Amino acid sequence: MTSRDRTPPTMTFHDYLQHLVERALASIPAADVGDIYALSFLIANEDDDPRQPTLTIGYNTGVQARRSVLDASDEAEARWNYAFWIQNELTVVGDLTSDPAGAAARQKWLTGLGLWYDEPTDLADRDSVIGPLAAQIESHFNQACCQLARTLHSTGVIERSVGRTVPVIVHELEYYEAIARQTEAANPPGVAAEFTSWVRNG
Numbered sequence: 001m002t003s004r005d006r007t008p009p010t011m012t013f014h015d016y017l018q019h020l021v022e023r024a025l026a027s028i029p030a031a032d033v034g035d036i037y038a039l040s041f042l043i044a045n046e047d048d049d050p051r052q053p054t055l056t057i058g059y060n061t062g063v064q065a066r067r068s069v070l071d072a073s074d075e076a077e078a079r080w081n082y083a084f085w086i087q088n089e090l091t092v093v094g095d096l097t098s099d100p101a102g103a104a105a106r107q108k109w110l111t112g113l114g115l116w117y118d119e120p121t122d123l124a125d126r127d128s129v130i131g132p133l134a135a136q137i138e139s140h141f142n143q144a145c146c147q148l149a150r151t152l153h154s155t156g157v158i159e160r161s162v163g164r165t166v167p168v169i170v171h172e173l174e175y176y177e178a179i180a181r182q183t184e185a186a187n188p189p190g191v192a193a194e195f196t197s198w199v200r201n202g
Helices: 013-026 062-068 075-080 100-112 123-154 157-162 177-186 193-201
Strands: 036-045 053-061 091-093 168-171
Touching (some): 013 053, 013 100, 013 123, 036 123, 053 123, 062 075, 123 157
Parallel strands (some): 036 168
Antiparallel strands (some): 053 091
16 A cells, blocks of 8 residues: 555545545546446445445446446336446445544544444344334435535536536435435435436436
């Protein structure tokens, strides 16, 4: 590991998130840059543990969307349903195996917010203890990802990485109204309109 790869010890989780995502976007192959129409911010809990939310960065291309049309119900689904995307993983922030530093930074961040918890030994207490905390962790993590996307837009990182402004889709594997709202919040007005229209009307 070179000194350039080390994460400064004073870096906050938000800074760490931005650092890894910017590095991931800089690694996009030049051959794909001109054909990318959207970036993917896929949020998932590792091992279904609400304390371990991860952010997987990827993208899709027009070539992939056209290739997927025969398998999808229509062109819009091929274009916007992640199931038909390349599903590349430029980085997975917070993964316990591939990004232990990110996982540690995330735990420190959640602890500072008063949201980290130990598994209750009494199963009867599980829902009452974990449920509210899990919902708050999800909310804070999603907000952090949306804020990051806005920052990447406002600082020109996305334009420099893919050559133009494209929407950042902040999503899970399923789509519903909250996904449309948070994707709207993550992008400049109108940039994600095609995606949000598909979610709401598809």
